[in-house]
Amino acid sequence: MNTICLNITKAAQFLADGAVNAYEAKVNDARKALEEGTCPGNDFLGWLHLPTSITPAFLQEIQDCANVLRDNCEAIVVAGIGGSYLGARAVIEALGNSFGWLVGDKKNPVILFAGNNIGEDYLSELTDYLKGKKFGVINISKSGTTTETALTFRLLKKQCEDQRGKEEARKVIVAVTDATKGAARAAATKEGYKTFVIPDNVGGRFSVLTPVGLLPIACAGFDITKLVGGAADMEKACGIDVPFSENPAALYAAVRNALYAEAGKKIEIMVNYQPKLHFFSEWWKQLYGESEGKDGKGIFPASCDFTTDLHSMGQWIQQGERTIYETVISVEEPNSHLLFPSDEENLDGLNFLAGKRVDEVNKMAELGTRLAHVDGGVPNIRISVPKLDEYYIGQLIYFFEIACGISGNVLGVNPFNQPGVEAYKKNMFALLDKPGYEADSKAIKERLANEI
Numbered sequence: 001m002n003t004i005c006l007n008i009t010k011a012a013q014f015l016a017d018g019a020v021n022a023y024e025a026k027v028n029d030a031r032k033a034l035e036e037g038t039c040p041g042n043d044f045l046g047w048l049h050l051p052t053s054i055t056p057a058f059l060q061e062i063q064d065c066a067n068v069l070r071d072n073c074e075a076i077v078v079a080g081i082g083g084s085y086l087g088a089r090a091v092i093e094a095l096g097n098s099f100g101w102l103v104g105d106k107k108n109p110v111i112l113f114a115g116n117n118i119g120e121d122y123l124s125e126l127t128d129y130l131k132g133k134k135f136g137v138i139n140i141s142k143s144g145t146t147t148e149t150a151l152t153f154r155l156l157k158k159q160c161e162d163q164r165g166k167e168e169a170r171k172v173i174v175a176v177t178d179a180t181k182g183a184a185r186a187a188a189t190k191e192g193y194k195t196f197v198i199p200d201n202v203g204g205r206f207s208v209l210t211p212v213g214l215l216p217i218a219c220a221g222f223d224i225t226k227l228v229g230g231a232a233d234m235e236k237a238c239g240i241d242v243p244f245s246e247n248p249a250a251l252y253a254a255v256r257n258a259l260y261a262e263a264g265k266k267i268e269i270m271v272n273y274q275p276k277l278h279f280f281s282e283w284w285k286q287l288y289g290e291s292e293g294k295d296g297k298g299i300f301p302a303s304c305d306f307t308t309d310l311h312s313m314g315q316w317i318q319q320g321e322r323t324i325y326e327t328v329i330s331v332e333e334p335n336s337h338l339l340f341p342s343d344e345e346n347l348d349g350l351n352f353l354a355g356k357r358v359d360e361v362n363k364m365a366e367l368g369t370r371l372a373h374v375d376g377g378v379p380n381i382r383i384s385v386p387k388l389d390e391y392y393i394g395q396l397i398y399f400f401e402i403a404c405g406i407s408g409n410v411l412g413v414n415p416f417n418q419p420g421v422e423a424y425k426k427n428m429f430a431l432l433d434k435p436g437y438e439a440d441s442k443a444i445k446e447r448l449a450n451e452i
C-alpha cells in the first residue's frame, strides 16, 4: 500500500544517540496496554479497532441519510463543538475547494459549521444567511447537553420548522448523540428525527470515524468508504504486531516524549504548507491538547500555516525561546497543476520561475525553512502525504489517534478524559443562574463582589 511516511531524523539529531530507541519498551508497553484494555481510561478505547470494524452496511446507512439531506437542502448546518465538530471540518476543508462558497457548486450543498461558539454576531449572520434557504441541520453532541451546541440547535430548529414546516423539517434534521441520554436525544425522540449513536466507548476527540464525522463528510460529497479504508490500512500499519522501528505511530510517540522529557521541548507546532490543512491542525490540537494536558504535564499543541505564518510567527520560531519543535505535514503532489507564466517585461524579476509549477516554489520554501529552523535549534518531524484525498486523510487520522493513545500513556496520564474542561462550565452556569447551581451561583457572586 502507498502510505504516509514519517521522518524523525531531523528531530532525533537534537537528542542523545539512542534516546528515541530508549523509549521502545515504554512505547511497546503502552501499545500493549491499549490493545489489552489495561491502560487508564480503558472504557474509551472504542476507536482503536473502529476502522477495521465499520461494516459496508453501516457506511451505506450513513450515505443514505446524507443523500436525503443532499437532495433536500441547499445548505446543511453542522452544529457541534470540539470533537463533535473539528474532525468533520478538518476533512471537508482538506478535500474541498478553498473557494467552495463562492463558486456556486450546484452538485453539493454548502456545509456550514455552528454550535462551536456563542458569538451573537456569528449566529445572527448565520440565521440571516439561512433566511428563505432550504437548509437542514445535523445536531452533533455526545453528551447532548453542551451549551454552545444546544443553544444553536434551539435557534436553528425553530428557523427550519418556521421556514419548511414541522413535517419537512423532520426530514432534514438529524441527531448524532448518545443512545439514551441528553437533550439532543430527547428532542430527536420527541420529534422523530433520524439519529445516529455515538458509541459510549468513543470519546469526542476520537470520534471522527463515527457518524460524528462521517455523516457531514458524506453530506459534503466525499467518499467515506475511502476515508475509512485509509484509516483501516493505517490501523494495520500501526498494529500490535508491527515492530517499534517500523511502526510510525510508535516512533512518533517515542520521539515527541523524548523531545519533551530529555530536551525541554514543551511546544509542538503542527505545520502545513497547504492552507486546506488549517482545520486538520485544529483537530489535531484538540486531540493532543485534551488528551495530554493534565496533571501539570503535557506538550502544548500549537499550529502554523506556512508559508503564511512565516511572515508573522517565523521570527519567533527562528530565534525565540528554544522550547519548540515542528511536525510538518508535507503533501507530495497537489491535486492541481499551475505553472508560472513568463513575462516579457519581467518587472517583478520573477522570470527565473517561469515554467515552474507553483508547488516547486512551495517545496523549496519548505526545504529552505526546514534547514533554517533546524539550524536555529528547532527539531523537525516530517510526515509526507502522497496527496490530499480521502484515503490518505483517513491514514493521517488514525495515525494521529493511535500515536496519541500511545504517547499519553507513555507520558503517564489518562489520555481519554478531560476533567479540566468542566471548570469554565461550572463558573458559566453559576453566573447564568442555571437551576441546580444555586450554591455555586451564590459563592461566585460573593467572590466577584469581594474582588471588585
Ligand SMILES: O=P(O)(O)OC[C@H]1O[C@](O)(CO)[C@@H](O)[C@@H]1O
Pocket: 081, 082, 083, 084, 140, 141, 142, 143, 144, 145, 146, 149, 204, 205, 290, 418, 421
Ligand atoms: O459532544 P459534546 O458532548 O457536545 O462535547 C463536545 C466537546 O466538549 C468536550 O466535552 C469538552 O467540554 C469535548 O471533550 C468534546 O469534544
